[in-house]
Amino acid sequence: MYFLYSILVFKVSLGLKIITLFNKKIRLFVEGRKQSFSKLQEVISEKDSVIWMHCASLGEFEQGRPILEKLREKYPAKKIVLTFFSPSGYEIRKNYEIADVVCYLPIDSIKNAKKFLNLVNPETAIFVKYEFWPNLLNELNNRKIDTILVSGIFRKNQLFFKWYGGWMQNSLKAFSHFFIQDEISKSLLKSIDFTNVTVCGDTRFDRVYEITKQNNQLDFISEFKNDSLTLVAGSTWKEDEDLLVNYINNHATSDQKFIIAPHNIIAKDIEVLKNSISKSVVLYSEIGAKNLKDFQVFIIDTIGILTKIYSYADIAYVGGGYTKSGVHNVLEPATFGVPIIIGPNFHKFNEVIDLVKKEACFVVDDSQKLSVLLSELFNENQKRQKAGSSALNYVKNKTGATTKIINYLK
Numbered sequence: 136m137y138f139l140y141s142i143l144v145f146k147v148s149l150g151l152k153i154i155t156l157f158n159k160k161i162r163l164f165v166e167g168r169k170q171s172f173s174k175l176q177e178v179i180s181e182k183d184s185v186i187w188m189h190c191a192s193l194g195e196f197e198q199g200r201p202i203l204e205k206l207r208e209k210y211p212a213k214k215i216v217l218t219f220f221s222p223s224g225y226e227i228r229k230n231y232e233i234a235d236v237v238c239y240l241p242i243d244s245i246k247n248a249k250k251f252l253n254l255v256n257p258e259t260a261i262f263v264k265y266e267f268w269p270n271l272l273n274e275l276n277n278r279k280i281d282t283i284l285v286s287g288i289f290r291k292n293q294l295f296f297k298w299y300g301g302w303m304q305n306s307l308k309a310f311s312h313f314f315i316q317d318e319i320s321k322s323l324l325k326s327i328d329f330t331n332v333t334v335c336g337d338t339r340f341d342r343v344y345e346i347t348k349q350n351n352q353l354d355f356i357s358e359f360k361n362d363s364l365t366l367v368a369g370s371t372w373k374e375d376e377d378l379l380v381n382y383i384n385n386h387a388t389s390d391q392k393f394i395i396a397p398h399n400i401i402a403k404d405i406e407v408l409k410n411s412i413s414k415s416v417v418l419y420s421e422i423g424a425k426n427l428k429d430f431q432v433f434i435i436d437t438i439g440i441l442t443k444i445y446s447y448a449d450i451a452y453v454g455g456g457y458t459k460s461g462v463h464n465v466l467e468p469a470t471f472g473v474p475i476i477i478g479p480n481f482h483k484f485n486e487v488i489d490l491v492k493k494e495a496c497f498v499v500d501d502s503q504k505l506s507v508l509l510s511e512l513f514n515e516n517q518k519r520q521k522a523g524s525s526a527l528n529y530v531k532n533k534t535g536a537t538t539k540i541i542n543y544l545k
Contacts, residue, residue: 171251189263336536370396449473461482
């Protein structure tokens with residue numbers, strides 16, 4: 136099976152080179168990998184003590200981030216290598232200051248696995264959540280490199296747990312320890328005879344709770360909010376925005392304010408959104424000398440500040456619940472003790488399921504339900520505050536995974 140897998144990897148590599156002619160994201164994927172080995176050669180030497188972390192994309196990076204930051208504090212002399220599989224992770228975090236090298240993980244051929252590990256020679260390898268590359272894992276196992284999985288999560292439909300998945304099960308032998316999110320994952324691993332497992336939750340909770348301790352002040356948001364009850368809608372798509380605009384235009388009272396931060400910052404789409412709103416609207420890109428407190432709707436046509444903006448929310452709407460991939464990150468508003476509203480596609484996210492059960496997160500699937508819910512949350516202080524407190528307590532009670540992992544790595 137490993138031979139067939141390696142042939143498949145080779146064919147996929149060739150296919151990707153053709154696709155680069157037509158697809159920008161795949162072009163980044165392929166071209167970026169050409170630089171990985173040279174980046175490592177420039178920074179890493181044989182005498183270095185190296186910690187390597189691999190993340191699939193940006194979400195996994197946020198799970199691994201609190202671990203890297205604690206390791207940097209604890210071992211300032213060691214070098215940290217951070218790799219990504221996806222351009223959406225690498226392009227945003229390629230200048231991450233905690234790491235000495237940030238690069239793409241080379242395609243999982245036997246040759247690349249050997250060359251990569253020869254260059255990095257990590258004393259510890261950390262994989263986040265669910266990146267399992269058989270050739271690389273086998274090479275790690277052959278070299279007896281301490282390898283752990285953090286914030287791992289396993290599902291019954293994965294190849295490891297199929298009758299024909301023995302060759303993939305063998306890859307898991309590379310892991311010295313599995314730090315996983317839930318008891319279901321522990322039971323699944325036990326069913327294939329892996330007992331080096333600790334259920335310690337998701338490190339994202341540590342990351343988002345730390346956010347509350349940083350400086351989240353944004354003077355222009357304070358000026359806009361002007362002590363009014365404010366809904367912050369983050370990572371919205373058109374379907375989300377249609378529902379929100381219906382409420383703003385037809386039901387919102389003058390003392391209610393709205394901040395909308397679209398997921399995709401596309402100028403023509405931002406203009407369409409702005410023009411669809413009948414109340415006074417200002418864009419981040421045009422605030423200049425404007426008197427922000429005079430506007431009722433603030434559209435954030437930039438990236439990188441949504442987390443801080445959530446700290447000003449009285450109510451949060453998190454977008455993506457009408458897309459195929461599902462709702463975006465609900466933990467960022469939750470950590471600020473804010474009630475959350477989402478669309479109907481959320482069932483593959485355990486934290487969202489939990490927050491819905493705790494009545495900290497509310498699901499709507501049409502404009503009428505959203506309008507009724509927003510009217511209640513804006514007008515009923517007790518309901519709003521109860522839901523917000525439930526969200527914050529949920530986050531607090533889930534923290535601590537990072538400490539358990541760091542203790543293991545001593």
